[in-house]
Amino acid sequence: MSDLAKDQEWDFIVIGGGITGLGTGAILANGGNKVLVLERNDNVGGRLRPTEKDGFILDNGLHLLKYGKESALYKTLELSDCHPEYIKFIPIRNYYVYIGLDDEHLKKTLDKECIDKNKWTKRGWLEVPHNVNKMKGCDYFNLWKLIRIYTTCFKCEFNDIKEKSLIKFLAEKRMCRAHGCIEVTRYLKLISTALMHCSDPHYISAGEIFRTIKWMSKRKVLFSYPKGGWQQIIDKLKNKIIENGGKVITDCEVKQLIFQKNKVEDQNAIVDLLSVEGVKTSLGDISSDNVVIAIPPKNVPNLFVDKVIIRRIMPEYQKVFESLDPVVGISIDFALDSVLYKSKTFMYVEEPSGYGSTISNIDPSIAPDGKQLMSFFFPFPHQMLTRQKMVDELIDKCKKGVYKRYPKIQDNILFERVLIHDLVDSVQVDVNNYWDKRPKPKVPGIKGCYLTGDYLRTYGASGELAYNAILTTCTKIRKIEQNYFI
Ligand SMILES: Cc1cc2nc3c(=O)[nH]c(=O)nc-3n(C[C@H](O)[C@H](O)[C@H](O)COP(=O)(O)OP(=O)(O)OC[C@H]3O[C@@H](n4cnc5c(N)ncnc54)[C@H](O)[C@@H]3O)c2cc1C
Numbered sequence: 001m002s003d004l005a006k007d008q009e010w011d012f013i014v015i016g017g018g019i020t021g022l023g024t025g026a027i028l029a030n031g032g033n034k035v036l037v038l039e040r041n042d043n044v045g046g047r048l049r050p051t052e053k054d055g056f057i058l059d060n061g062l063h064l065l066k067y068g069k070e071s072a073l074y075k076t077l078e079l080s081d082c083h084p085e086y087i088k089f090i091p092i093r094n095y096y097v098y099i100g101l102d103d104e105h106l107k108k109t110l111d112k113e114c115i116d117k118n119k120w121t122k123r124g125w126l127e128v129p130h131n132v133n134k135m136k137g138c139d140y141f142n143l144w145k146l147i148r149i150y151t152t153c154f155k156c157e158f159n160d161i162k163e164k165s166l167i168k169f170l171a172e173k174r175m176c177r178a179h180g181c182i183e184v185t186r187y188l189k190l191i192s193t194a195l196m197h198c199s200d201p202h203y204i205s206a207g208e209i210f211r212t213i214k215w216m217s218k219r220k221v222l223f224s225y226p227k228g229g230w231q232q233i234i235d236k237l238k239n240k241i242i243e244n245g246g247k248v249i250t251d252c253e254v255k256q257l258i259f260q261k262n263k264v265e266d267q268n269a270i271v272d273l274l275s276v277e278g279v280k281t282s283l284g285d286i287s288s289d290n291v292v293i294a295i296p297p298k299n300v301p302n303l304f305v306d307k308v309i310i311r312r313i314m315p316e317y318q319k320v321f322e323s324l325d326p327v328v329g330i331s332i333d334f335a336l337d338s339v340l341y342k343s344k345t346f347m348y349v350e351e352p353s354g355y356g357s358t359i360s361n362i363d364p365s366i367a368p369d370g371k372q373l374m375s376f377f378f379p380f381p382h383q384m385l386t387r388q389k390m391v392d393e394l395i396d397k398c399k400k401g402v403y404k405r406y407p408k409i410q411d412n413i414l415f416e417r418v419l420i421h422d423l424v425d426s427v428q429v430d431v432n433n434y435w436d437k438r439p440k441p442k443v444p445g446i447k448g449c450y451l452t453g454d455y456l457r458t459y460g461a462s463g464e465l466a467y468n469a470i471l472t473t474c475t476k477i478r479k480i481e482q483n484y485f486i
Pocket residue numbers: 015016017018019020021038039040041044045046047048060061062063064065066252253254255294295296299329331377421423424425426452453454462463464466
């Protein structure tokens with residue numbers, strides 16, 4: 001028996017010290033539970049963990065809080081008494097896409113619609129409106145067409161269109177390229193790339209994207225960045241667990257769950273009632289009646305090695321985990337020797353689809369004085385990064401795209417960092433992985449066994465799905481606890 005097991009009784013063991021493990025742990029700890037978080041790496045934070053190099057704070061790929069104070073992460077910090085009001089979330093107010101001077105279709109559209117080209121042709125940038133007010137002064141994304149998208153999306157029921165691709169949906173509504181609405185598809189593609197990390201209109205789920213737009217349009221949402229970087233958020237959640245008598249242990253891999261089988265009578269037959277009893281780890285066995293699994297989904301089935309469970313629960317359940325398609329991606333950071341660009345904007349990038357920001361203009365504290373950090377991120381469906389040759393070509397294409405827009409970068413690089421991410425989001429929220437296809441927070445048939453993570457059946461996509469998963473899992477746990485007390 002390990003030291004952890006000997007001297008403690010844990011109300012909850014949380015497997016995985018990423019943001020969902022820490023967030024769930026902090027809310028449970030704040031509710032009076034003794035929580036043990038087990039992380040296999042030598043540090044917590046998972047995919048959200050930043051690093052430091054030569055005075056620059058580098059995110060693990062550009063990380064923005066996409067819904068600012070409306071984000072479920074903000075709610076998580078509130079619910080765990082982590083005082084988000086003391087963190088400054090710096091909003092990004094302007095959103096642009098680079099079109100360049102060589103987009104023939106765009107020129108024709110602007111000519112046809114008698115739109116003043118002077119605004120954009122000099123700079124090659126177009127504003128992408130993120131609310132109705134912004135739409136009014138917009139050059140290219142025509143107000144009436146955009147209003148039509150918004151009214152159409154308000155009329156649609158999620159369940160009717162969740163399995164429908166955006167391209168099919170727009171064709172049915174006569175709002176696609178074939179009907180002269182190229183900017184409608186372009187606009188929705190940009191929004192989906194940034195919010196859902198899914199840029200292919202053949203895969204974007206009309207239901208998921210319209211539900212997101214509907215949700216956003218009722219709130220004042222701006223992308224934002226936590227001043228000083230993400231580490232403070234990770235630390236706050238971790239400290240909350242420790243303050244309440246819990247522990248966060250690193251270098252501790254959980255190998256499998258331990259179950260207890262009790263014989264009970266169910267409809268005149270004697271059956272096994274399964275409940276969680278603890279976990280087997282690289283540091284020994286640790287017991288608890290409740291376990292929250294907060295690790296990426298492809299590793300979840302490995303924890304269930306018990307024969308009864310494999311026979312009774314896993315065949316169907318395993319298929320659910322295996323069918324989830326992740327998002328992968330390439331991130332590129334440029335640490336520059338001087339301040340070359342003044343913009344404080346969010347920049348959409350087309351071909352390949354991605355986004356970026358001169359992030360040190362948003363938060364100067366993440367770069368040394370007089371220096372600049374520019375970060376770009378390009379999400380791809382998982383099939384895209386399987387062959388090295390393909391990866392090299394994509395990196396080259398991504399870099400060329402950036403240099404075309406920012407030619408001064410190349411002569412002023414202190415260092416550049418290219419990361420290939422084989423896991424960006426655990427699931428690409430699209431026509432194949434919409435709401436119903438994803439698992440719920442309670443593992444069926446096993447008492448005390450819960451899931452959380454950026455693949456759960458809850459709202460949003462990418463990190464927002466992770467933060468909503470924290471709230472969904474905690475709500476489920478509370479409901480179950482209340483039922484036991486009745
Ligand atoms: C390049 C990139 C850009 C992104 N951009 C954004 C963005 O702009 N905005 C946003 O909101 N989100 C973004 N995301 C997504 C966001 O980072 C993730 O959704 C979120 O961090 C997932 O958190 P998690 O805790 O569910 O998983 P993870 O962070 O993967 O944490 C899981 C943890 O479990 C540990 N673990 C695994 N197996 C075991 C085991 N057997 N025993 C013990 N520990 C184990 C792992 O080591 C890991 O620390 C981005 C991600 C990437 C990679």
